[in-house]
Amino acid sequence: MKIRILGCGSSSGVPVICKGWGKCDPNNEKNRRTRSGILIQKDDKTLLIDAPQELRLQLLKAGTKKIDSVLYTHAHADHILGTEDLRGFTFKSGKPLDIYTDQGTMQTLHRLFSYTFSPYSDDTRWLLHLMPHIIQPFKPFTTNGIEILPIKHPHGPNFSSLGYRIGDFSYNTDLSDITPEAFEALLGVKTLVLDCKGKKKSINNHLTLEKALYWIDKLQVERAYLTHMGYKMDYDTLVKELPSHIRPAYDGMEFEV
Ligand SMILES: [Zn+2]
Numbered sequence: 001m002k003i004r005i006l007g008c009g010s011s012s013g014v015p016v017i018c019k020g021w022g023k024c025d026p027n028n029e030k031n032r033r034t035r036s037g038i039l040i041q042k043d044d045k046t047l048l049i050d051a052p053q054e055l056r057l058q059l060l061k062a063g064t065k066k067i068d069s070v071l072y073t074h075a076h077a078d079h080i081l082g083t084e085d086l087r088g089f090t091f092k093s094g095k096p097l098d099i100y101t102d103q104g105t106m107q108t109l110h111r112l113f114s115y116t117f118s119p120y121s122d123d124t125r126w127l128l129h130l131m132p133h134i135i136q137p138f139k140p141f142t143t144n145g146i147e148i149l150p151i152k153h154p155h156g157p158n159f160s161s162l163g164y165r166i167g168d169f170s171y172n173t174d175l176s177d178i179t180p181e182a183f184e185a186l187l188g189v190k191t192l193v194l195d196c197k198g199k200k201k202s203i204n205n206h207l208t209l210e211k212a213l214y215w216i217d218k219l220q221v222e223r224a225y226l227t228h229m230g231y232k233m234d235y236d237t238l239v240k241e242l243p244s245h246i247r248p249a250y251d252g253m254e255f256e257v
């Protein structure tokens, strides 16, 4: 299976409008971060997790010609507002695109993109057409022959997100902690992509670096990549500070699992 990090920035991306590069070195391209999402390639199937605002640019850069399913983690703007950029795929395939998420996120998608949920017809083939599938946390489901386990995480005090596990790989962004149930679901994962917004202790809706390192250690994964990073997370500084099996992600990064 091949993973591509489409984007690994926090909700504002890096650099941040009106604030700039923060502690990030502007001369290092690995610090230029679009909003977070990944592509998963397994055999001839391509899965997308989340549709960030820069999805069009990210997919053009990746050279993506086909997407078979989309999994959404949650309904925050930086994970869903690129949805309209999926139109090219349904226009090309001539059928609706399967999307998977929990009920709350699906309701928001329906509210924002209601026209995409209407039945496919030849008269509307240039519009985006989505085929919704509501999934339950911790209940495995299969799409395109790939079994996926959704893992529910708290995302601040009043919100939640879904991580996704496929075999011994798991992608988990936008979480503030790992519950015992989620921990159990993550046991045995060898390659983990994990939320890590910054170092500030006051961050309460994401994992801090300290918390991310704690959970990576507890889960004893072979490799971990940090994502959803803010403008105080300089790439080279992190590489120097972190043990060699933990790396900050960067936009366009690819690895096999
Ligand atoms: Zn986010």
Ligand SMILES: [Zn+2]
Residues within 6 Å of the ligand: 074, 076, 155, 174
């Ligand atoms: Zn979020």
